[in-house]
Amino acid sequence: MSQKRELSLLDEEQRRRLGVAVGLCDRCAHAVLADSGRSLFLRCEQSRNDTRLRRYPVLPVQRCVGYEAR
Numbered sequence: 001m002s003q004k005r006e007l008s009l010l011d012e013e014q015r016r017r018l019g020v021a022v023g024l025c026d027r028c029a030h031a032v033l034a035d036s037g038r039s040l041f042l043r044c045e046q047s048r049n050d051t052r053l054r055r056y057p058v059l060p061v062q063r064c065v066g067y068e069a070r
C-alpha cells in the first residue's frame with residue numbers, strides 16, 4: 001500500500017459513492033465521513049471552531065484556511 005493511499009480519508013468504494021472529487025479534505029485531519037448507509041457526506045469538524053468553514057464543505061475543496069495534514 002502506498003503512502004498516498006494510507007493518508008486518504010476515503011477508500012475507492014467511498015470515493016465512488018460520493019460521486020465528486022474531494023480535493024484537500026481527503027488529506028485533512030478535520031474531515032470526517034458521515035455514512036447513513038444510503039448517503040455518504042463529508043463533514044468538517046473544524047467548522048465548530050472556525051466560522052469561516054462550512055460544516056459540509058462544497059466539494060472539491062481546492063484551498064482552505066483550516067487545512068491540517070493527517
Ligand code: SF4
Nearest residue numbers: 025028031044064066
Ligand atoms: S478544514 Fe478545510 S480541508 Fe479540512 S476538512 Fe475542513 S473544509 Fe476540508
